[in-house]
Amino acid sequence: MALVYRSLVTAIVILHLVAMAGGMELGETTEKSAHHLRVGLLVSLATIFIHSLAFAYFLGTGFWIRAFARASRAATTWEERHSQWMKARGYPWLYLAAVFPAAVAITGSLSDTGRLTGGWHAALASASFLVQIAVFFLVPPMMRRNAALMDDLAQTHHVPQPGTEDMEALLEKERAEALPPLFQLSRVLLFGAFNLLILWAYLRFGTETLRGVALWPFASASSGLVILGIGLNARHDPDHPASAVAAWTRGVLFGGFLFSILTGFHYLLTA
Numbered sequence: 001m002a003l004v005y006r007s008l009v010t011a012i013v014i015l016h017l018v019a020m021a022g023g024m025e026l027g028e029t030t031e032k033s034a035h036h037l038r039v040g041l042l043v044s045l046a047t048i049f050i051h052s053l054a055f056a057y058f059l060g061t062g063f064w065i066r067a068f069a070r071a072s073r074a075a076t077t078w079e080e081r082h083s084q085w086m087k088a089r090g091y092p093w094l095y096l097a098a099v100f101p102a103a104v105a106i107t108g109s110l111s112d113t114g115r116l117t118g119g120w121h122a123a124l125a126s127a128s129f130l131v132q133i134a135v136f137f138l139v140p141p142m143m144r145r146n147a148a149l150m151d152d153l154a155q156t157h158h159v160p161q162p163g164t165e166d167m168e169a170l171l172e173k174e175r176a177e178a179l180p181p182l183f184q185l186s187r188v189l190l191f192g193a194f195n196l197l198i199l200w201a202y203l204r205f206g207t208e209t210l211r212g213v214a215l216w217p218f219a220s221a222s223s224g225l226v227i228l229g230i231g232l233n234a235r236h237d238p239d240h241p242a243s244a245v246a247a248w249t250r251g252v253l254f255g256g257f258l259f260s261i262l263t264g265f266h267y268l269l270t271a
Contacts, residue, residue, distance in 0.1 A: 001057055001147065002140035008135045010051045015043045016129045040108050044101035047132070051098045054139060058085055059148055065153060072157035081149055090138030097135045100128035102202075109207055136158075183236040189229035192196040197262075217267075219262035227255035 022036045037207040037219045062082050085091060200218040203210045231251030234242040242250070 002143035005054060005057075005143060005162050006136060008053070009132060009139075012043070012047050012050055013129070013136065015039075015046060016125075016132060019043045020129065021082060037108065044105040047101040047128075048098050051135070054143075057143065058146065061150060065150060068157070074153065074157045076148070079088055079152050079251055082146065085142050085146060088138075088142050088143050090135070091121075091130060093135050096130075096131045100124060100131050104128050106202070106205065107141045180236040180238060182232045183238060186229045186231075186233035186236070188198055189225045189232070193225035193229065193258075196222040196225070204224055215262060215266040218260055219266070222262070223255040223259040227251040228260050237269055249266045 012174060019036070019039050022039055064081070065082045066079050068074070069076070102126045104121065107124055111121040112116065196218050200213065203213045204215075205211075228251065229246075231248045233247075234250050235244060235247035241247075
C-alpha cells in the first residue's frame with residue numbers, strides 16, 4: 001500500500017504543477033479561465049479522493065487488527081500499537097492534504113468572480129502543493145510500519161480452526177457482543193445527513209453556476225436521514241434501548257429541529 005500510495009501522491013504533485021502552471025498563464029480570455037477552473041476542480045477532487053484512501057487504509061487495518069486480536073485472544077496492546085499512527089507526525093498532514101485542495105477550489109471560484117483577491121487563491125494553491133510534498137515523505141513510512149505490525153500479529157498469534165470447539169465458543173461470544181445491525185446503520189445515516197449539507201454548502205458557496213441551488217431538497221433529505229438515524233440509534237441501542245414511541249419521537253424532534261434551523265438559515269440568505 002505504501003508504494004501504491006506514494007505513486008498516487010506523485011501523480012497528485014504533478015497535477016498540482018500542471019494546474020499552477022495554467023493559473024500563471026491566465027489571460028483575459030474566458031477560454032483559458034474556464035480550462036484552468038476545470039483542471040483545478042479535477043485536481044482538487046482527485047487529491048481528496050486519493051488521501052481518503054489513506055484514511056480508509058488505516059481504519060480498515062485497524063478493524064482487521066482488532067478482529068484478529070479478539071479472535072486469537074491476543075492482548076489489547078496490538079490495538080494500542082496500531083492506534084499510534086494517529087500520534088505520528090504524518091497524521092495531521094493527512095488532514096491538511098485533504099482540506100487544502102477543497103479550499104483552493106473554493107477560493108479559485110471566488111477569485112474568478114471577483115469576490116476574493118487572486119492572492120488568496122495563489123497562496124492556498126502553493127500551500128497545498130507543499131503539503132502534498134510533505135505527505136509524500138511522511139505517510140508511506142507509517143503504512144510500512146502498520147503492515148509490519150499486521151505481519152507480526154499474524155505470525156505471533158493464530159485464530160481457532162473452523163469446526164473446533166474454540167471456534168464455536170468464539171462465534172458465540174462474538175454474536176453476544178456484536179452491535180445490532182440497525183444500530184450500526186444509524187451511524188451511517190447520520191453521517192450521510194451531514195454530507196448532504198456539506199454538498200449543498202459547496203454548491204452554494206464554492207461554485208458560480210450552481211449558486212442558486214435550493215436548500216430545501218438537501219434540508220428535507222438530511223432531516224429525513226436524521227429522523228431515521230436518531231430513531232434507529234435509540235431503538236436498537238445495545239445498552240439502553242428505548243421503546244418504539246420514545247425512539248421515533250426523539251428522531252422526529254431532532255429532525256424537525258434541524259429542518260427548522262436550515263429553513264431559517266435559508267431565509268436569512270435569501271432575504
